[in-house]
Amino acid sequence: MPFVTIESTDDERLALFRLRERGLTNRADKRDDAGAGMFLAEGDLVVSRAHAAGCRAVAALADADRVPDIAHQLGVDVFVGGDEIRRMVTGLGMPHPIVAVFERPPRPSAISLLVRSRRLVVAEQVDNPANIGGIVRNAAGLGWDGLLLDGTSGDPLSRRALRVAMGTTFTLPHARTHELTELLRDESDRRDLIALTPDADASDLRDVAAGLDPARPRAILIGSERAGLSDELLTVATMARIPMVAGVDSLNAAAASAIGCWALA
Numbered sequence: 001m002p003f004v005t006i007e008s009t010d011d012e013r014l015a016l017f018r019l020r021e022r023g024l025t026n027r028a029d030k031r032d033d034a035g036a037g038m039f040l041a042e043g044d045l046v047v048s049r050a051h052a053a054g055c056r057a058v059a060a061l062a063d064a065d066r067v068p069d070i071a072h073q074l075g076v077d078v079f080v081g082g083d084e085i086r087r088m089v090t091g092l093g094m095p096h097p098i099v100a101v102f103e104r105p106p107r108p109s110a111i112s113l114l115v116r117s118r119r120l121v122v123a124e125q126v127d128n129p130a131n132i133g134g135i136v137r138n139a140a141g142l143g144w145d146g147l148l149l150d151g152t153s154g155d156p157l158s159r160r161a162l163r164v165a166m167g168t169t170f171t172l173p174h175a176r177t178h179e180l181t182e183l184l185r186d187e188s189d190r191r192d193l194i195a196l197t198p199d200a201d202a203s204d205l206r207d208v209a210a211g212l213d214p215a216r217p218r219a220i221l222i223g224s225e226r227a228g229l230s231d232e233l234l235t236v237a238t239m240a241r242i243p244m245v246a247g248v249d250s251l252n253a254a255a256a257s258a259i260g261c262w263a264l265a
Helices: 012-018 021-025 044-052 083-090 110-116 129-141 159-165 180-187 205-210 253-264
Strands: 003-005 038-042 057-063 078-081 098-103 119-124 146-150 174-177 192-196 218-223 238-241
Touching: 012 057, 012 083, 012 098, 021 038, 038 044, 038 159, 044 057, 044 098, 057 083, 078 083, 110 146, 110 174, 110 180, 119 129, 119 180, 119 253, 129 146, 129 159, 129 253, 146 180, 180 218, 192 205, 192 253, 205 238, 205 253, 218 253
Parallel strands: 003 078, 057 078, 119 146, 119 218, 146 174, 192 218, 192 238
Antiparallel strands: 038 098, 057 098
């Protein structure tokens, strides 16, 4: 497709790139499993990984002076402009060489993800997109193969989550459920469930890891930094704590996920 030079930030063809999360998704329920709405990928690495994963591009906006190679592969209109145009349109202080809007792909159901995943990360009420992105990157980098979110946790395909995850989102299947406790209670017969918590009564994470059967599927549960995991989830899992020095009771959700995924991998 030919590149289209943009001379003004008021060009109506750039309206798509001005959309924020609600405008891109047009849904309040974090999308359905069939895929609905769009997502915005920022930077040539994230755009390349989205494209390589089979996501279908809608349009792209690139640096007129340094068009990344991936722009030639998307098969859609690529608008090009200077730094100021791209900064004003995307709202980013430092504009990326390319941003692209993609159609949201379908995702697995929670049940199908449980069936095919042996090392599963579970997030409950983790609504900060930076934490979601960090959890995704840690899980993908340490060999875990699925992410299960409750209905209130953040969106792995949000702009900030994708930036933090550096596009590893597309290698880690994720699913969402509004019946998290019920699903995991049923799952506990075939999978070890380990809940990270700062509770003083929880077992040392190292001891929990040492006692697991390597052949048995497992899941690590990570909760909100404000409230932690719900009492309901804690009742269906083994509680484990990361040993901390006196006076510091916990790490943020993303950092805890890195330690937990490494210790339990």
